[in-house]
Amino acid sequence: MSAEHDPRLREIYAHPVGRDAIDRLLLQIGRSPRWVTNPLAATMRLSTLARLAKPVLGDRFAPSLLEVLADHDDAPTSTPAVVTSAEQPWWTRAVFYQVYPRSFADSDGDGVGDLRGVLSRLDHLADLGVDCLWLSPIFDSPNEDMGYDVRDYRAVMAEMGTLADLDELIAACHERGMRIILDLVVNHTSAEHAWFQAAVADPEGPYGSYYHLRPGRPGEDGTGPPPNNWTSFFSGSAWRWIPQAQRWALHLFAPGQVDLRWEEPQVRAEVADIVQWWRARGVDGFRLDVINYISKRPDLPDGNEAIGALLGFPGIEHYFFGPRLHEYLRDLRTHGFTRAPHAPAPPSTARERHPDGTLGEPLPPDAVGVMVGETPGVGVEMTRLLAGTDRGELDLVFNFDVLDNPGKTRWDDYRYDLGYLKDHYLDYLERVGHDARIALFLDNHDNPRMLSKVLGPRAHEPALRSSLAKALATIQLMLPGTPFLYQGQEIAAVDQDFTSAAELRDVESLNRLAQLRTEGLSEEEALARVLPGARDHARVPMRWSPGPGAGFSTGSPWQPASEASVGFTVAEQVDDPDSVLGFYRRLIALRRAEPALSGGGMRVLARRSRTYFGWVRSDAAGDWLIEVNLTDRTIRRPRGLPHAEGVLGSAGLRRGATMAPYECVVACVSAHPSSSD
Numbered sequence: 001m002s003a004e005h006d007p008r009l010r011e012i013y014a015h016p017v018g019r020d021a022i023d024r025l026l027l028q029i030g031r032s033p034r035w036v037t038n039p040l041a042a043t044m045r046l047s048t049l050a051r052l053a054k055p056v057l058g059d060r061f062a063p064s065l066l067e068v069l070a071d072h073d074d075a076p077t078s079t080p081a082v083v084t085s086a087e088q089p090w091w092t093r094a095v096f097y098q099v100y101p102r103s104f105a106d107s108d109g110d111g112v113g114d115l116r117g118v119l120s121r122l123d124h125l126a127d128l129g130v131d132c133l134w135l136s137p138i139f140d141s142p143n144e145d146m147g148y149d150v151r152d153y154r155a156v157m158a159e160m161g162t163l164a165d166l167d168e169l170i171a172a173c174h175e176r177g178m179r180i181i182l183d184l185v186v187n188h189t190s191a192e193h194a195w196f197q198a199a200v201a202d203p204e205g206p207y208g209s210y211y212h213l214r215p216g217r218p219g220e221d222g223t224g225p226p227p228n229n230w231t232s233f234f235s236g237s238a239w240r241w242i243p244q245a246q247r248w249a250l251h252l253f254a255p256g257q258v259d260l261r262w263e264e265p266q267v268r269a270e271v272a273d274i275v276q277w278w279r280a281r282g283v284d285g286f287r288l289d290v291i292n293y294i295s296k297r298p299d300l301p302d303g304n305e306a307i308g309a310l311l312g313f314p315g316i317e318h319y320f321f322g323p324r325l326h327e328y329l330r331d332l333r334t335h336g337f338t339r340a341p342h343a344p345a346p347p348s349t350a351r352e353r354h355p356d357g358t359l360g361e362p363l364p365p366d367a368v369g370v371m372v373g374e375t376p377g378v379g380v381e382m383t384r385l386l387a388g389t390d391r392g393e394l395d396l397v398f399n400f401d402v403l404d405n406p407g408k409t410r411w412d413d414y415r416y417d418l419g420y421l422k423d424h425y426l427d428y429l430e431r432v433g434h435d436a437r438i439a440l441f442l443d444n445h446d447n448p449r450m451l452s453k454v455l456g457p458r459a460h461e462p463a464l465r466s467s468l469a470k471a472l473a474t475i476q477l478m479l480p481g482t483p484f485l486y487q488g489q490e491i492a493a494v495d496q497d498f499t500s501a502a503e504l505r506d507v508e509s510l511n512r513l514a515q516l517r518t519e520g521l522s523e524e525e526a527l528a529r530v531l532p533g534a535r536d537h538a539r540v541p542m543r544w545s546p547g548p549g550a551g552f553s554t555g556s557p558w559q560p561a562s563e564a565s566v567g568f569t570v571a572e573q574v575d576d577p578d579s580v581l582g583f584y585r586r587l588i589a590l591r592r593a594e595p596a597l598s599g600g601g602m603r604v605l606a607r608r609s610r611t612y613f614g615w616v617r618s619d620a621a622g623d624w625l626i627e628v629n630l631t632d633r634t635i636r637r638p639r640g641l642p643h644a645e646g647v648l649g650s651a652g653l654r655r656g657a658t659m660a661p662y663e664c665v666v667a668c669v670s671a672h673p674s675s676s677d
């Protein structure tokens, strides 16, 4: 689509990137996509829309949008061939589990979780039925953003352990039939990384082109305006003045996280080398941090102010889906993740795990390490472009649209309506089809707990908390897609009742607080506007057992945890099959034993209900019915359901006319209703 063209809204919506962009804007303002598909709006010209919406969208909206679309004109619009199960890679049926190592288990009592701590708790993961462990950052780092600022990509952070510990952990995962992936943070490095140090020392030298360094205007000493209006995700300008280099440096995140310049071929070669190095050590792949941000529009033009105001981050349209993104990802897959033809075998590989849970022999090394993209802002169509099975880019991506209701952001204090979660996933699955696989996640280290978003203060009512935890587990583990569990979900972890800013540790929370204070808010007011979205909630120590330290540490934890509820630690749940943990274990075991539940087709029941979520998974061996009550009320089951025997459920196995609050059931289908039913 050329920049001169004045397309109709319908044409823009037919373009995958255009569709996602419009859907994103509508979601942001809490409007339905039906607004665009209505015939009157569909035939409207972009220029007309831009004129009508000028007060909201500003002057330059149309050209900004067209520019982004033009970057991706090669985007496929047809649906590629369906992939048969014979070609399905391991991760399509796997259950991933994210560990935030700093808060998982502390082996040496210094209050900081570490690798030997993870090692000591590995059987918990194996017993849960995890297929692949994902470790959030453990590389050497000054920890301005808790390891998401890497100083050395080939060394372990001192407080987490040593390279030898990591080798042991890799082998120990493999021995238990699990794979292991690490976090690859390469949109930026720490400002303490040797590359940046070299670039600062000699901006004209070989490392100067590794980063986005911009000279100031003559006479400028850092007091002049930065090179463009982009803002950082962690408050303030995205630029910092480096006096020693007499240059501005771009940092989309904290000032200590300086953005790499991927246009520089050496940068791409370095990253590919890092990946090969870890693959040779036995690492099975990576989760790629904010990987959709790596390609920035050349010359780094100012961001459109209206788009910036709407999405909260001026400049974002120039890098969230940049012009060379696809090329960089393909290269990285080929040169980094794909095993070189004569590469020596890694020291260990995962043992095969049979459907009954027993272990077999070590598997041959994977030809390609798994690539899981963290891709904030990417919508359904872009998922197909980045993770389409025939695209040769990423394997899976995280789509964040599930995390908040339309018109809401993470910072809003509201109760999440699960009716939207149903709509979101069904729309996503229907549109992606067999064309790409989806990652299913509800919690991670960057978000408050889903249990608390849905329940609010009622998350402290034990019965409701347990029922909803099981319901969410059922959705996450029984829908088609690859589930990513986050530590604590298996024991129904909820948000913390933080009472003061002194309890917060996260750079994002602290910067946001500081900014709100400069805007004149009292500490109490500022805190009230930070806590609903604070990442700290999910970063408090894992609760292993009751008592001080919660079995996490014998020392004083780096981030204090206030929760002391009875019944919500691993030790209290592990021997109780009806606990949340017991439920997770049985659900994952069932998923492994019955291939229909991970790889089977899906048929939705009562599609339009916003209270009942029911679907059938099937393969040649049979059909399974999965049902979830999405509300805290008793609801009636819809009519015409298949006859099915409950196998696992949160409120007993009998399937009567009604469902209890948040009740969930997995049932084996014995017969489909006759047409007269």
Ligand code: GLC
Binding pocket: 145, 148, 149, 185, 253, 289, 290, 374, 445, 446
């Ligand atoms: C990702 C990480 C987040 C981090 C940011 C910058 O979003 O998940 O924790 O702050 O990238 O690296």
Ligand code: MG
Binding pocket: 106, 107, 108, 109, 110, 111, 112, 113, 114, 159
């Ligand atoms: Mg420690």
